[in-house]
Amino acid sequence: MSDRRGFYLRRLHSLSGIFPIGAYLVAHIFLENSFILAGAERFALVPQFFSTFPGALLLAVEVLFIWTPLLFHSAYGFLRVGQAELENPLRNDYLGAYLYTLQRVSGVLAFFFIGYHVWSTRIQYYLGNAEISYAFMHAKMIDPLVFAAYLIGVLACVFHFTNGIWTFCITWGITVGPRAQRTLRAACLAFFAFMYGTALAILMAFRA
Ligand code: HEM
Structure with missing residues (x-):
């Protein structure tokens, strides 16, 4: 019974990372x-x-x-961080072992960054303390500490999501053979470079 519950929880955790959280991240960067x-x-x-x-x-x-799926994904994510799976097939090769660890590190960093980002933007907006505008974001980005937090926090979110697309396809049996998995991994790393490049251009534009 608890095996079954664990299976469904893992699937729900996996799915929530792509939809709605990942889909929102794509919209937040590329469409907003x-x-x-x-x-x-x-x-x-x-x-x-x-x-x-x-x-x-x-x-x-x-x-x-957004917030309910993110809170669920984070809570279960922290639980998964504590479970090191030395036999996990994702760790089979050298790069895979690094990416496996980075997926966990980036999840934890993303959690703290998202908390800070939401508090200082959306919550301040709802409290009536801030209007979201270029001037508001510019004032943040010219502070070197805040800018550094954004560079690192956005890096963690984008890496976690794009590498997560790769692991998601393995979790759900979409990429089965090692060749398909290697090809998708290369595509996900390329998507990571494109998405983070766009995010960097956005951060620089707010800073200018
Ligand atoms: C920007 C927000 C986030 C997005 C878009 C996101 C997305 C994803 C995706 C797509 C996966 C892959 C699922 C799979 O392998 O089947 C994943 C896995 C994971 N996420 Fe997140 N996530 C986010 C935030 C977080 C946070 C805040 C944590 C907290 C620690 C976290 C912890 C994890 C862990 C530990 C895994 C690996 C699970 C495993 O290997 O079974 N994630 N995430």
């Missing part, structure tokens, strides 16, 4: 914050668009579709 790459005026359209929704509805959607 990327607007800053076209200038501060274009970026202003994003908070303007979200302000057309009733605040309570937006908060309910965030709690239901």
Whole structure:
């Protein structure tokens, strides 16, 4: 019975990493914050668009579709961090063993970064202490400590997600043979470079 429960929990943990959390991360970088790459005026359209929704509805959607799955994924993730699986097939080769460890380290870093990021942006917005704008983000990014926290925190989130796509496909039996797994691993590392490159350009644009 507890084996079965463990199986479903692991599957739910795995799925929640891709959808909705990973899907939200993709949207947050490529569909929301990327607007800053076209200038501060274009970026202003994003908070303007979200302000057309009733605040309570937006908060309910965030709690239901982002924060609850993220809290579940984090809580179960911390449990998994404590379980070192020396026989895990993902650790079979040299790079795989590194990525396995980095997946856990990046999850923990992501947890603290997301906590800080949400507290200093969304929660301050809901408390009425901040308006999300270029000026607001610029003031943060010119502080070297905050900028460094973003460089590292976003790196952890993007690595954790893109490497997670690779492990997700193994968990769900999508990539079965070693050749398919190696090919997808290369594709995921390339996607990591593209996604983090975009995120870096966004952070630099807020800093400028
Ligand atoms: C940006 C937020 C996050 C995203 C997009 C995300 C996404 C993912 C994905 C896609 C996987 C792969 C699932 C699989 O191998 O089947 C995964 C695994 C994992 N995540 Fe997250 N995650 C996030 C935050 C966190 C946090 C805050 C923790 C807390 C420690 C965490 C801990 C883990 C662990 C330990 C694994 C490996 C599980 C295993 O090997 O069975 N994740 N995550």
